[in-house]
Amino acid sequence: MTIRQQVLVLYLATSALDSDVVGWSAYDGTGRTSPTTGDGDEPPYRSGVHALEDGWRLFQAAQLIPPYPGREYDVSFLKHEFFFERLVETETGSGAGELRRGRLRSAP
Template identity: 85%
Template sequence: MTTDRLRQQVLVLYLSDSALDSYVVGWARYDGTGHTSPTTGDSDEPPYDTGVAALLDGWRLFQAAQLIPPYPGHEYDVSFLKHEFFFERIVDTRALPA
């Protein structure tokens, strides 16, 4: 494969806890191939049930959120989704439909 045909796709999964086999509670996709809109979150259903399922489908994990304990007294505060995992896959654009 020549590198001028390779493009990155990024998948961000927010899991219910820090374990990669826990359930997906939020997600975002970013497609660098140009064959879909940059963000393709067009479904109410997550693309995978767990982070492990994404790995089994060929996505590569490249970043997981740092685990930071809550400040004392704030254990039950609602805030951002903290169990964030970034996945990528490299796609040969010649293999995509025109």
């Protein structure tokens, strides 16, 4: 068995970890799937707390930087970005797991 990392990036509506997911990306280090970005589909979790409850480990959250005076309503990047990881055992030399909707499924 080999250990591989899966990374889940959740963009939340606010800086609170229990706020709604508004965007996401998933990266599967098992090599089983290619990177995916959430565009119009249902997010893998409703909030960051739900990802924690499913075994993901939070390892980075965006800095909270206040807007400059007069720029409070400017549209920009998604600023409430949270990085999660999960370590997964795979068959030696191949990707044996896949990331689908926040769940690890065994390869056929």
